[in-house]
Amino acid sequence: xxxxxxxxxxxxxxxxxIKYQRPDPGIADVCxxxxxxxxxxxxxxxxxxLQELKNxxxxxxxxxxxxxxxxxxxxxxxxxFLILExxxxxxxxxxxxxxxxxxxxxxxxQSVLLVNDSVFGPFFNIGDIISSMKGKYDxxxxxxxxxxxxxxxxxxxxxxxxxxxxxxxxxxxxxxxxSASKDEVINRYEVGLSTLFSRNNFTxxxxxxxxxxxxxxxxxxxxxNPTLVFWKTLIQQYKFPFLKxxxxxxxxxxxxxxxINLYINVSGWRRTILAATSYPVNYIEQFxxxxxxxxxxxxxxxxxxxxxxxxxxxxxxxxxxxxxxxFLRWLNKETxxxxxxxxxNKSQNNLESQFAGLGTVTNFYELTNAAKRNLKDRLIDEIxxxxxNTLENISLQxxxxxxxxxxxxxxxxxxxxxxxxxSANNVxxxxxxxxxxxxxxxxxxxxxxxxxxxxxxxxxxxxxFVTVENKDLSVERVINVRSxxxxxxxxxxxxxxxxxxxxxNADFLPVIAAELCRGNNDxxxxxxxxEDEATYEQTYFDLVRSGLxxxxxxxxxxxxxxxxxxxxxxFVEYSRKNSFPLINLEAALAGRPVVCFENPESTDExxxxxxxxxxxxxxxHALVATILSYYNNRLLLTTEKxxxxxxxxxxxxxxxxxxxxxxxxxxxxxxNELTLKEDPSLTFLTHIYYENSWDEIRNKxxxxxxxxxxxxxxxxxxxLIKEQIVADIKKTFTNTYVLITSNIGKDIGGKMALIDIxxxxxxxxxxxxxLHDKQSPHSILGESWKNGLFKIIDPNYQKMITYAFRxxxxxxxxxxxxIINEHDSITGKFRNNSQLSKKLLxxxxxxxxNYNFLGGSMYWIRxxxxxxxxxxxxxxxxxxxxxHGNVLxxxxxxxxxxxxxxxxxxxxxxxxxxxxx
Numbered sequence: 004x005x006x007x008x009x010x011x012x013x014x015x016x017x018x019x020x021i022k023y024q025r026p027d028p029g030i031a032d033v034c035x036x037x038x039x040x041x042x043x044x045x046x047x048x049x050x051x052x053l054q055e056l057k058n059x060x061x062x063x064x065x066x067x068x069x070x071x072x073x074x075x076x077x078x079x080x081x082x083x084f085l086i087l088e089x090x091x092x093x094x095x096x097x098x099x100x101x102x103x104x105x106x107x108x109x110x111x112x113q114s115v116l117l118v119n120d121s122v123f124g125p126f127f128n129i130g131d132i133i134s135s136m137k138g139k140y141d142x143x144x145x146x147x148x149x150x151x152x153x154x155x156x157x158x159x160x161x162x163x164x165x166x167x168x169x170x171x172x173x174x175x176x177x178x179x180x181x182s183a184s185k186d187e188v189i190n191r192y193e194v195g196l197s198t199l200f201s202r203n204n205f206t207x208x209x210x211x212x213x214x215x216x217x218x219x220x221x222x223x224x225x226x227x228n229p230t231l232v233f234w235k236t237l238i239q240q241y242k243f244p245f246l247k248x249x250x251x252x253x254x255x256x257x258x259x260x261x262x263i264n265l266y267i268n269v270s271g272w273r274r275t276i277l278a279a280t281s282y283p284v285n286y287i288e289q290f291x292x293x294x295x296x297x298x299x300x301x302x303x304x305x306x307x308x309x310x311x312x313x314x315x316x317x318x319x320x321x322x323x324x325x326x327x328x329x330f331l332r333w334l335n336k337e338t339x340x341x342x343x344x345x346x347x348n349k350s351q352n353n354l355e356s357q358f359a360g361l362g363t364v365t366n367f368y369e370l371t372n373a374a375k376r377n378l379k380d381r382l383i384d385e386i387x388x389x390x391x392n393t394l395e396n397i398s399l400q401x402x403x404x405x406x407x408x409x410x411x412x413x414x415x416x417x418x419x420x421x422x423x424x425x426s427a428n429n430v431x432x433x434x435x436x437x438x439x440x441x442x443x444x445x446x447x448x449x450x451x452x453x454x455x456x457x458x459x460x461x462x463x464x465x466x467x468f469v470t471v472e473n474k475d476l477s478v479e480r481v482i483n484v485r486s487x488x489x490x491x492x493x494x495x496x497x498x499x500x501x502x503x504x505x506x507x508n509a510d511f512l513p514v515i516a517a518e519l520c521r522g523n524n525d526x527x528x529x530x531x532x533x534e535d536e537a538t539y540e541q542t543y544f545d546l547v548r549s550g551l552x553x554x555x556x557x558x559x560x561x562x563x564x565x566x567x568x569x570x571x572x573x574f575v576e577y578s579r580k581n582s583f584p585l586i587n588l589e590a591a592l593a594g595r596p597v598v599c600f601e602n603p604e605s606t607d608e609x610x611x612x613x614x615x616x617x618x619x620x621x622x623x624h625a626l627v628a629t630i631l632s633y634y635n636n637r638l639l640l641t642t643e644k645x646x647x648x649x650x651x652x653x654x655x656x657x658x659x660x661x662x663x664x665x666x667x668x669x670x671x672x673x674x675n676e677l678t679l680k681e682d683p684s685l686t687f688l689t690h691i692y693y694e695n696s697w698d699e700i701r702n703k704x705x706x707x708x709x710x711x712x713x714x715x716x717x718x719x720x721x722x723l724i725k726e727q728i729v730a731d732i733k734k735t736f737t738n739t740y741v742l743i744t745s746n747i748g749k750d751i752g753g754k755m756a757l758i759d760i761x762x763x764x765x766x767x768x769x770x771x772x773x774l775h776d777k778q779s780p781h782s783i784l785g786e787s788w789k790n791g792l793f794k795i796i797d798p799n800y801q802k803m804i805t806y807a808f809r810x811x812x813x814x815x816x817x818x819x820x821x822i823i824n825e826h827d828s829i830t831g832k833f834r835n836n837s838q839l840s841k842k843l844l845x846x847x848x849x850x851x852x853n854y855n856f857l858g859g860s861m862y863w864i865r866x867x868x869x870x871x872x873x874x875x876x877x878x879x880x881x882x883x884x885x886x887h888g889n890v891l892x893x894x895x896x897x898x899x900x901x902x903x904x905x906x907x908x909x910x911x912x913x914x915x916x917x918x919x920x
Contacts, residue, residue: 035064036053037095038066038069044074066099093179096183110167116160119158123286124244142200151194216236231247231256257384303769311389312389314403315345318346318353323392325585329470342362346368347368377799384678413441418446430455437461446605468588490527491525497528499530499574516551529567539557568589573597577626583599593648598616600619683805685863687712687714690753694722704736704774710737713740729741768866772796773906795861813917814911816919822919859903884898886899
């Protein structure tokens with residue numbers, strides 16, 4: 004229906020449908036609200052915005068470029084006096100033109116406000132902001148930008164009476180071309196509008212001016228979109244009323260300004276709004292869910308919660324790493340928080356597989372510059388908080404500064420390290436960038452606050468902790484362990500440990516043992532932690548000369564510490580360092596009394612908690628006397644056992660301390676914040692032959708177990724641990740199927756069997772990932788060959804692979820260094836497998852002129868390619884023609900090796916290309 008109530012209009016030419024109107028003779032300040040609904044309904048955040056505009060005194064015209072349901076029209080009528088529908092052409096400016104045309108180009112009105120639904124808010128009173136801007140400018144907006152040219156950003160533009168009444172106002176709107184492209188709208192209308200009024204001597208400005216926002220930043224910030232780059236600063240420091248919607252829904256928005264080293268991270272949006280405003284953030288969350296459900300990409304886009312990035316120095320078998328592992332295991336079991344681990348430095352990496360079982364692990368020291376860029380690309384959209392398990396590695400910690408998110412540091416370093424190794428520059432950086440420090444001793448906390456000048460409120464004290472496990476400490480176990488060392492079951496056994504080499508603790512052992520064992524034949528000493536062969540020989544020589552070899556037992560560090568603790572009656576830890584190793588708590592938890600040297604930087608705190616007994620530093624006589632007091636009073640051992648176990652269980656266990664760490668984390672990390680991520684559905688077809696490869700394959704694939712992906716495994720019947728692998732697969736993966744196959748055609752034969760299962764199960768996925776446990780024992784380059792191929796299951800390359808497939812011509816993506824072409828265009832022959840290649844190409848009627856293929860048979864391929872070809876050509880029948888046994892490339896032309904090429908050529912024959920990353 005049409006109306007002439009509001010003067011002249013060209014509704015017919017603008018294809019306007021008036022869905023609702025009511026007379027509003029009191030129009031003075033009008034707001035034209037441009038809207039597009041992804042789902043056909045008006046979102047709650049829009050109604051909230053309309054109410055705030057109404058409260059600010061505006062008469063509202065609502066213009067929608069999507070068809071609205073009647074229920075929406077009815078509700079919108081509570082806020083707007085005029086509701087219009089129009090074609091989705093020339094977004095915003097076309098809608099505003101339509102509304103103004105029905106208002107006779109706003110003649111006789113006091114002000115015009117143009118807004119759209121591209122922002123969430125207002126978070127603060129919009130009326131107060133408008134009042135504060137009155138009289139400052141003729142034309143103003145919330146923000147201004149220098150991108151392309153200076154202009155007021157068009158999601159919110161206010162015109163005063165002088166601007167409205169000038170002829171350029173109506174002329175501009177009448178000339179808006181509804182067929183204009185998106186770029187033309189930006190250049191001709193958004194930028195052009197500001198240029199036009201500026202040239203005609205009208206004053207222009209913004210509530211949050213670009214000059215003020217960027218005064219402390221490098222020039223690149225001045226030509227950026229301030230609503231994207233400064234979203235958090237605007238809300239926290241300027242009481243800015245809006246958050247741009249595209250920050251939460253636009254894929255790869257973080258990369259908008261990467262060319263000028265500007266990073267956009269939206270992590271913390273929910274907490275920022277909640278902390279600074281009373282805005283109902285559930286409206287934003289509701290929109291995200293509705294938007295996600297309406298996406299045409301369907302299952303390729305998921306809503307997920309952000310992860311925590313844990314940085315640790317190395318994966319060596321040290322207390323610092325065990326503490327982090329204890330916490331990560333608890334976090335994985337007790338919460339829905341996902342962890343990501345970055346290992347800074349290379350070490351023996353004894354614990355890397357344990358970290359890999361708890362989240363994605365990246366060995367930073369292995370990354371090329373390209374891989375580091377990929378890591379940045381991925382993490383900026385996935386991480387909500389950094390938790391560093393070390394105060395050192397400052398350069399790497401600075402590398403992650405691009406994330407602009409809260410950071411917690413768990414300080415394990417000694418007082419000497421804290422006092423001496425940190426430069427003033429690094430201390431200043433830590434003070435500026437670290438939200439929370441956690442110290443394991445009061446002495447460390449004092450260094451942080453007194454000498455490094457860290458504010459006390461940014462530090463917390465949290466003692467070391469161990470995990471309570473069902474350890475077998477029965478009499479039978481003790482007798483059995485002692486017998487393995489040649490120790491009588493009724494002996495009094497003293498356990499010792501410490502740094503065997505660098506602290507020269509080994510020098511003390513013969514002295515202490517001599518004092519304890521002479522005259523006491525039933526006292527035995529076990530030293531746990533022998534590391535250096537030369538030191539071992541010298542210590543053993545001293546023990547021989549002292550006649551103590553039958554009573555003193557040296558145990559290597561890689562032995563089971565649980566067995567060591569089970570065998571002893573009392574534990575002695577006489578470290579010369581400022582440390583308190585976890586084995587002290589392990590021994591106390593098992594009810595073994597612990598004796599240490601006094602140390603105000605570490606052990607004294609645990610002595611105050613009655614966990615350990617201390618003797619004066621280096622007073623070996625007092626140390627021996629304390630040990631002998633238990634030897635002479637065995638009843639004391641019994642009473643201590645129960646007391647110590649209770650103290651540790653109540654104060655120094657993961658169950659007690661991990662929730663405290665989580666509480667500190669939750670001060671900065673929002674577990675409920677949602678983010679959109681591109682995540683295509685995958686089916687992994689994996690062949691396993693080598694028994695020593697399974698742990699690596701499992702840990703890499705586990706990162707992809709999101710609940711919607713499928714994992715199909717073929718395990719060679721020749722694999723010695725196939726039953727164990729099958730059990731592990733069932734325990735580890737959500738959607739999985741396992742075959743035990745003969746070794747026909749090696750991995751190619753296994754994959755053909757899995758393709759058959761894929762088709763029989765009628766699985767649906769976007770891509771199939773071909774994988775096998777690549778080893779090339781006959782090649783000196785086998786390990787580097789494998790590492791290159793395994794990039795396809797490296798999370799740091801997943802985003803790049805997904806992006807490559809956005810090109811609809813790409814059919815297969817794999818490692819760029821393994822794209823091979825063996826075809827000689829002059830002779831028409833192939834360098835390898837020439838006769839068989841020609842035979843298969845002819846057999847399947849393939850006519851191609853590009854013979855690129857991915858060597859190694861590991862890559863992502865569009866599922867449709869596999870489905871189309873193998874529905875016509877039975878993979879099981881073709882598998883039967885492949886060679887038996889572990890044939891190699893050196894053995895001449897082989898059908899299995901020819902099929903390694905054929906998968907790529909099948910894609911090429913369908914018009915696709917092979918892409919490398």
